Amino acid sequence: MxxxxxxxxxxxxxxxxxxxxxxxxxxxxxxxxxxxxxxxxxxxxxxxxxxxxxxxxxxxxxxxxxxxxxxxxxxxxxxxxxxxxxxxxxxxxxxxxxxxxxxxxxxxxxxxxxxxxxxxxxxxxxxxxxxxxxxxxxxxxxxxxxxxxxxxxxxxxxxxxxxxxxxxxxxxxxxxxxxxxxxxxxxxxxxxxxxxxxxxxxxxxxxxxxxxxxxxxxxxxxxxxxxxxxVQFHPTGLRKSGLLVTEGARGEGGYLFNKDGERFMSKYAPNKMELGPRDLVSRSIETEIREGRGYDSHAGKYVHLDLRHLGADLIKTRLPQIRELSMYFEGVDPIEEPIPIVPTAHYSxxxxxxxxxxxxxxxxxxxxxxxxxxxxxxxxxxxxxxxxxxxxxxxxxxxxxxxxxxxNDPSPITESELQRQHKYIRGFHHHDKHERYGIIREELGKNLADNVGIFRTKALLETGYENVVELKKRFKKVRVFDTGDIYNTNLIQVLELQNMLDLSQTVAMGALLREESRGSHTREDFPVRDDENWHKHSMFEYCDDDICVSSKAVTMGKYELQERKY
Amino acid sequence: MFSTKIMMPMVEVKEETRDITFKIFRYNPQIDAQPFFDDFNIPVEKGITVLRALNYIKENIEPRLSYRAFCQAGICGSCAMKINGVTKLACTTQVWDELENCAEENVLLIEPVSNLHVLKDMVVDMDMVVDKIEKYFGWVSTKMPENQFGKKEFNIPEEEFKLYDAATDCILCASCISECTMTKANKDYITPAVLLKTYRMESDSRDSISDKRMDTLVEKNGVWDCTHCYRCMEYCVKHIPIMDSIHHLREKAIETRGKTDTAGAKHADAFVKDIQSKGRLVESLLPIRTNGLMWTVRNMLPMAFKLTKKGKTPPPPFLMKPIPGIKSLRDLLADLKNRNQTTHNGKGGSK
Incomplete structure (x- = not known):
């Protein structure tokens, strides 16, 4: 070899x-x-x-x-x-x-x-x-x-x-x-x-x-x-796909409306309105939805990003990509209809x-x-x-x-290691497996969005964490229905889901433990940054399918801690 | 044959749905002796893309269905496939919009792209494209020595950027390759996507290997093999004026390689001269002028006999008189030549 x-x-x-x-x-x-x-x-x-x-x-x-x-x-x-x-x-x-x-x-x-x-x-x-x-x-x-x-x-x-x-x-x-x-x-x-x-x-x-x-x-x-x-959330994702509607839409003067027809940003950022900072706008949209002022659909709850008042000319010349995106992925032409949007997970x-x-x-x-x-x-x-x-x-x-x-002088990878992988993969085809990949993945996404999303509380995070553990158990029963060797995307999707499940457990655990609000992590029960107890990195190690958590100091330099204000 | 009536979980009850059949190309070389079509009947609401419908079918009805999809937002180029016979990105194509193009009412035909080897269902072998990018040096080989990297910028006017702006929109989805008539006839042909990429490199002032690239381009299977059908440009999902790039490469080939050097250049030259002198093409001499007497005798004689037998021989040159109005045509050509300051600057090109 x-x-x-x-x-x-x-x-x-x-x-x-x-x-x-x-x-x-x-x-x-x-x-x-x-x-x-x-x-x-x-x-x-x-x-x-x-x-x-x-x-x-x-x-x-x-x-x-x-x-x-x-x-x-x-x-x-x-x-x-x-x-x-x-x-x-x-x-x-x-x-x-x-x-x-x-x-x-x-x-x-x-x-x-x-x-x-x-x-x-x-x-x-x-x-x-x-x-x-x-x-x-x-x-x-x-x-x-x-x-x-x-x-x-x-x-x-x-x-x-x-x-x-x-x-x-x-x-x-x-x-x-x-x-x-x-x-x-x-x-x-x-x-x-x-x-x-x-x-x-x-x-x-x-x-x-x-x-x-x-x-x-x-x-x-x-x-x-x-x-x-x-995990960073972007305020304006499309409802059905989560795809991004870039900040340009609000930059050009787009309005956000709830289902009562209210331009709700007036409550949260009366001066900057729709052009407030990303995290603030995300939190505002989320609040509207949680308090029952969002639209409802089978594809989830959402609010409207309305560009119609900008006129067809401006939309066509300055926001052609956003228009294309809305038409491709929501079937909505922003010249005639408002775009259904919801904050979307964007970066880890x-x-x-x-x-x-x-x-x-x-x-x-x-x-x-x-x-x-x-x-x-x-x-x-x-x-x-x-x-x-x-x-x-x-x-x-x-x-x-x-x-x-x-x-480094690595020793060779052994045949038994390869056999173990082979056996593991074959195991997904076993007839006693009955869980479907798509259902667990759907539930994982929804669980994270609902419980480990923009607003976090102890109660939500505990539920979120338990749900992940439960989904991991169910994953053990997931079946790969495609038993073929060539381009088996069914198998790849299942293996990817396993990775997402393992990582989501650390995300939920970290969010649950960190009792402060800092950057993208917003705890409603701990709304301020707590430098004394939490100015440190969270570390996650894998211990027999459980997580060992520890912390690591932040390397400081010439910049002293300050309140983050824009 | 599958047929189910499960409601899609993403369906909004209030919204109208339509029952649509997806007639999908299936082929798994491990099992199937030959390809076949599977029908899947599902309700689809407004706003659902073909890719989302395929995802639904894969997750709920037929997990073995294979196709590529990654970004699902029209930028990665993975999910090109033929939808009702035309190559498109599945992720940016609305199912309802496609209903107008169905041969059979409410039956969407889904097939893999043409001209690339099918690995399974809609998955085709893309290595051929990568091999061709390598063969034609589809990269900038910079003038700057490696030990100078990162110290200072090249000074490049925005006008130069505009030359290759549209060409760098290419996402290598292979729609143009699928629709290309020349690639269909000759799998060794360079393909429109790779021609576009070489054009992009050729118009970059930082590049230093134009000679080498041009030498390869003017050979067999290269830039002169394109038949001007314009399908690449017509079906490009990013609306890139690919034909303009090919024309530019040909002009550059003639400029840098001389008119008498390659068959393609001679062919083009013969066209121009005939139109100039007679207003029409002297077809009987074209093979000789393009490829030489020996080649023509060796390759064209059997065809010439067949043509004679069927009475379709083109008239001999001495019978070809200039067309009426040749003078005004010549004036027109002269005018064109004066104005011929084409820039091929991509965006908003001749499409």
Whole structure:
């Protein structure tokens, strides 16, 4: 069996940057990227807005320091200040590097990369390519990896991190096209599998595959997860799909109405109205719905985002994408009807605990991107910092792995390990299994949205946690009805559900324990930030199907704790 | 054959629903000797996309049904398939809108994209596309040495960005490949998606391997093989003017490679000259002028005999007189040539 130097799990921005940087660091290394989809389909492509870097092209007086401060303040002081500093200091260099290798960016009149203002930032420092920034960055990285001859294993699904009492051996994956279980012996593994916010399912803006596979696999192998309770909600998701209606709709003057025809934001933010900060608007919509002033439907409760008063011309010229989205996914033309919306889970701040070069506690295992918790976003991520994170820490993890891979001499993955996986998968076909995948997944999403959502209380969270435990029990009876080997998507969906269930338990547990309100985590029974008791990271370890919880200090620096006000 | 009447859980009772049959292509090479069609009858309310309907069928009726879907929001390009015979993204296509296009009332026909090998049901092998991107150097190979990366930006005017703005909208969904008549005839053909990608690289001033790329493009199966059917552009889910990009590549090929170098360039040149002198094409000489005398004798003689037998031989050149009004045509051509400052700048192109 051949031994790889580096196996990157995940082919989004972080994974591809890691592979590219590792090949640049040492072209002789044997590197593989495994991805459960074709890398160019990865969810990085959905990031529209842009990527922050203090290039000072648009605002000449912008500084890295200012970017660092905005990031730490935005995190509600839960970010590690050394990590935030790395993120922002590396930013200008990495954006120039991306540009140097061919990424198309929108330009200013002087030919430099254009930048625009973004939420929570003191200066216009968000670099963009029209409204397809993530898409073009992903394309460029994929093209460069093809140019460099990276070995891609497309449509391979990770099953297990193989190790011998904490000594890495590699990974075991399922070849989706053939159904074969394949060992990848490797000196190092980089997890870059994206976020886990899809566990909220219909109340999530994420792709169907953002199921936290890397986090779950690492977690089950004994690597701790961090700050899992922090999940960011975006105020305006479409009712049926959770897909995002961007902030532009409210920016252009859209109104929010409840079922009584009341422009309810007047109660919560009388001055800013619909243009209040994201978390406030999300909480306001949620309050209206909970107090019975939302519309009801089988697809869930919702309120209306009304654009009709803006007129057909404005909607067609300034908001064509939002109109398209509403028509495609709700069958509603906003020129004639209001759009049904509800806040939607958008981003997961938590993830695999990793240092500033992506190292985890297991030697040879690294994590980067939304999959990791480094932590730069703390309790709340700023717009434009997610693309930046995958680039900066993808690159750093790739470099570190390339430098350190030779230190490890993994023992081979054994046949019995493969047999165990084979047996496990075959077990899903057994005739005594009767639970249906879709039903458990639906209940999980609804349970999380209702009980571990925007507003959290002890009672709700206890219910939410118990429901997850119950669903995990029922999962043991889930049946995979497709017994074939070739492209068995039924099996993949079930395996993804298992990952979501394992992670959702840590999310609910973390939210239940954290008795304060910080960033995206709002406890109605503990409405204020409690720095004395809770200015610390939550750590989750897998102990025999139960969770061992501990905490870790936040790395401070020159920025003292302050109240977060905008 | 499946048929059920389970209510969809996402259905809102107040909203109107319609009973719709999905006639779906099925093929699992592990079990099936040949492909067949399965019918699934479900009630669908307004606002449901084809992908959501397929998800419903998979979760409630036939878990073995396979198709790709990831973002479910029209950006990842996974779920291209043929819906009522036309390639579209399942996630952005409304079921109710499709009812107008049904051959049989309320029966939606769902098939995999054409021209790519079917792995199972709607899942096709995309490796062919990746291989072609590699063959035609579908990347920017930057002028900048690697040790200079990250220090300073290239200075690029917004006008250059506009050249490849539309081309970078491509999500490699393979709709154009599915609809392409040339790919149907020749699986080795470069395909519209890859032509578009090479165009995007060719219009980037940071790139340094145009010579190498152009050499590959003008060979067999390359840029000259396109037959101008415009279907790629007509069916592009992102409305990218792909044909404009192909024209641009051809012009560049002639400019950089000279008119006498490749069969494609000579073919184009013969067209222009004939129209210039006679106002119509001298078909009998076209193969010789494009591919040379020896090639024509070797490859076209049997066809020439067949044509003669059927009395369909094109008239010999000496019988081809210039068309009436040739002078005004020539004036028109001269005018066109003066105005020929095409930019091919993508968005809002000739579509």
């Amino acid at each position: 051949k031994t790889f130097d580096i196996v990157v799990v995940g082919g989004g921005g972080a994974g591809l940057y890691a592979a590219m940087e590792a090949m640049k660091t040492n072209p002789k290394l044997n590197i593989a990227v495994i991805s459960k989809i074709y890398p160019n389909r990865s969810h990085t492509s959905a990031a529209q807005g842009g990527v922050n870097a203090a290039l000072a092209n648009t605002a000449k007086d912008d500084t890295v320091e200012s970017h660092i401060f905005d990031t730490i303040k935005g995190s509600d002081y839960l970010a590690d200040q050394d990590a935030a500093e790395v993120l922002c200091r590396d930013a200008p260099g990495i954006i120039r590097e991306l540009e140097n290798i061919g990424t198309p960016f929108s330009r200013l009149d002087d030919g430099t990369i254009a930048q625009r203002p973004f939420g929570g930032a003191a200066q216009p420092r968000c670099c963009y390519c029209a409204d397809k920034t993530g898409h073009t960055i992903l394309q460029s990285l994929y093209e460069q990896c093809l140019r460099k001859g990276v070995n891609f294993y497309n449509e391979f699904y990770i099953l297990e991190l193989s190790h011998d009492n904490g000594r890495l051996k590699g990974i075991i994956a399922l070849d989706i096209k053939t159904g074969k279980i394949v060992p990848f012996n490797s000196r190092s593994v980089i997890f870059a599998t994206g976020g886990y916010a899809k566990m909220y399912w219909n109340r999530s803006s994420n792709a169907a595959g953002c199921t936290g596979d890397g986090q779950a696999v690492a977690y089950r192998a004994g690597i701790p997860l961090k700050d899992m309770e922090f 701040m938590g993830g695999i605990d990793a240092d500033n070069d992506g190292r985890t506690i297991m030697k040879g295992v690294y994590a980067a991107g939304e999959c990791a918790c480094i932590s730069v976003h703390g309790a709340n991520r700023l717009g434009g910092n997610s693309l930046l994170e995958i680039l900066v820490f993808g690159k750093r993890a790739g470099h570190a792995a390339a430098m350190e891979a030779q230190e």
